[in-house]
Amino acid sequence: MSGRLTPRRLRTAALGTVLTTVLVPALAACGGDGSAAGGASTLKWTSSYFPTHWDPVVGGSGAQFRELALVYASLTRIDEKGEAVPDLAKSWEYNDKGDQVTFHLRSGLKFSDGEPVDAKAVKAAVERAQEQKNSALFGDLTSIESVEADGLDAVLHLTQVDYQIPQLLGERVLQIASPAAAKSPAELDQNPVGAGPFTITQLIPGTKALLKKNPDYWDADNIHIENVELTSAPDTSTVVSGLQTGVYNFADIDPSQAESAEKAGLDVFVQPGFNASNISLNVNKAPFKDDRVVDAVRYAVNRQEFVDKLTFGYGEATDQPFPKGYVAYDPESENAYPYDPAKSKKLLAQAGYGAGDIKLDLVIPAEDPQAEIVQSQLGKVGITVDIRIDKNWATPFFAKDLTFSLYSTTGRDSAVQTLTAHFGPDGPLNLSSPYQPDGFEKAVAEVRRTPLDDPDYADTLQAATRAGLESRALVFTYSQPNLIAKSKSVSNLPKNPAHLNWTGVTIGGTS
Numbered sequence: 001m002s003g004r005l006t007p008r009r010l011r012t013a014a015l016g017t018v019l020t021t022v023l024v025p026a027l028a029a030c031g032g033d034g035s036a037a038g039g040a041s042t043l044k045w046t047s048s049y050f051p052t053h054w055d056p057v058v059g060g061s062g063a064q065f066r067e068l069a070l071v072y073a074s075l076t077r078i079d080e081k082g083e084a085v086p087d088l089a090k091s092w093e094y095n096d097k098g099d100q101v102t103f104h105l106r107s108g109l110k111f112s113d114g115e116p117v118d119a120k121a122v123k124a125a126v127e128r129a130q131e132q133k134n135s136a137l138f139g140d141l142t143s144i145e146s147v148e149a150d151g152l153d154a155v156l157h158l159t160q161v162d163y164q165i166p167q168l169l170g171e172r173v174l175q176i177a178s179p180a181a182a183k184s185p186a187e188l189d190q191n192p193v194g195a196g197p198f199t200i201t202q203l204i205p206g207t208k209a210l211l212k213k214n215p216d217y218w219d220a221d222n223i224h225i226e227n228v229e230l231t232s233a234p235d236t237s238t239v240v241s242g243l244q245t246g247v248y249n250f251a252d253i254d255p256s257q258a259e260s261a262e263k264a265g266l267d268v269f270v271q272p273g274f275n276a277s278n279i280s281l282n283v284n285k286a287p288f289k290d291d292r293v294v295d296a297v298r299y300a301v302n303r304q305e306f307v308d309k310l311t312f313g314y315g316e317a318t319d320q321p322f323p324k325g326y327v328a329y330d331p332e333s334e335n336a337y338p339y340d341p342a343k344s345k346k347l348l349a350q351a352g353y354g355a356g357d358i359k360l361d362l363v364i365p366a367e368d369p370q371a372e373i374v375q376s377q378l379g380k381v382g383i384t385v386d387i388r389i390d391k392n393w394a395t396p397f398f399a400k401d402l403t404f405s406l407y408s409t410t411g412r413d414s415a416v417q418t419l420t421a422h423f424g425p426d427g428p429l430n431l432s433s434p435y436q437p438d439g440f441e442k443a444v445a446e447v448r449r450t451p452l453d454d455p456d457y458a459d460t461l462q463a464a465t466r467a468g469l470e471s472r473a474l475v476f477t478y479s480q481p482n483l484i485a486k487s488k489s490v491s492n493l494p495k496n497p498a499h500l501n502w503t504g505v506t507i508g509g510t511s
Contacts, residue, residue: 044249045231046242049066049252050064057137073176087171103154105153110216115193119154123148143168161448163449170413173413209231249486273323277306278477282431285403295337295347297383297475298344303477310369310370320334322415327462328415333465362374363390365393415465419464440470
């Protein structure tokens with residue numbers, strides 16, 4: 001789990017305008033809803049998460065991994081069940097002990113610069129992710145001690161028994177770049193070279209990328225999109241009109257825009273994901289050293305208010321980092337701390353605090369409506385919250401210097417990675433490091449030792465979730481939806497959780 005994660009920016013706040021509103025009518029004159037010159041199908045995707053970095057070692061940890069996956073492929077990818085399936089690797093196998101896994105790569109593959117996709121490329125990718133100074137992925141790969149390259153077989157020697165590796169490497173943590181291009185990470189950042197379904201033909205940093213289908217992609221026969229026009233999203237107020245006029249045919253939208261998008265005849269849907277927001281507490285600092293104050297905050301939180309006000313009903317209330325129905329979700333922990341402001345006030349009184357005695361700075365990086373909800377809800381039980389904006393928020397957060405903050409993530413393909421990031425002693429999302437709940441480390445180790453196809457895997461994993469949720473450092477609130485609006489000419493996407501998979505997707509003719 002990378003320490004470079006940044007909080008998910010709620011799009012109910014103003015978005016930076018890279019493309020201005022005057023571009024909408026101008027570009028609309030170019031016509032086609034889904035066709036480029038010559039009739040080739042074109043995906044016109046405007047994204048709120050346009051990559052700030054195209055080097056996957058630097059930029060692969062945040063929400064922009066979906067865009068990077070246009071260019072880069074990984075050893076595995078995640079299917080609609082959230083399980084690892086073959087990608088660049090056609091298969092894999094563990095040794096009997098479970099501390100070594102061999103990935104067998106597909107033959108004849110090459111990167112878009114002509115370099116071979118082989119075990120040496122995998123070895124180079126892992127080592128670069130572990131060693132590059134600005135890597136956002138080094139913390140994700142601590143279970144990998146070394147990689148042995150033998151032709152098309154990449155043998156990963158592990159530091160511990162860990163059956164999570166195929167899941168961990170499912171398209172996000174190890175998007176593999178050409179080792180020749182990656183010799184200059186700065187150049188790779190401007191000229192990405194991968195073995196994914198598309199290759200970049202033009203890149204305007206922070207603004208626009210033009211891509212074309214990669215004929216050498218291993219599953220090219222099932223990629224029916226010929227071109228991609230990826231742009232950084234303009235102000236939310238213009239996205240729907242851009243979709244209507246054909247400037248775009250695919251966009252992530254703010255929930256406040258969903259109704260107008262539906263009225264415009266667009267397809268509006270929620271792509272499944274692992275998004276979860278939380279209130280982060282530092283139990284190493286007063287007043288959260290007192291368990292009664294922590295519990296008072298837990299009982300003061302009305303999760304449904306976040307859903308109603310911030311997601312227009314499209315999101316979900318949650319008290320754990322996994323969605324209901326996912327294998328890691330623990331039913332036994334559900335609603336352990338229901339909304340009960342009276343009980344919250346009683347706990348504060350027992351801890352010796354009267355109304356207004358506790359004054360907290362809620363430190364966040366930018367204006368955020370969820371902070372105002374937290375301020376209001378805690379104010380109702382007598383805790384005074386001042387919202388303090390610090391654009392350099394990440395430095396004190398990851399240094400564990402803050403007392404009180406907010407955090408949102410898009411989750412991870414490996415449930416164990418999600419758990420350790422939130423609740424582990426070195427977890428980047430654990431504001432109370434090195435604190436961890438009793439029994440958590442043992443429970444996680446048991447999950448790592450359990451093969452994914454073991455009949456006891458689900459119960460073992462849920463037990464680890466249960467142990468993690470004993471943590472006093474996080475209070476989960478709600479899940480922001482991955483809300484998408486698209487032209488009806490773009491066919492439905494596979495329901496791969498947290499990912500956007502273009503396999504089998506088609507785009508119709510001009511509008």
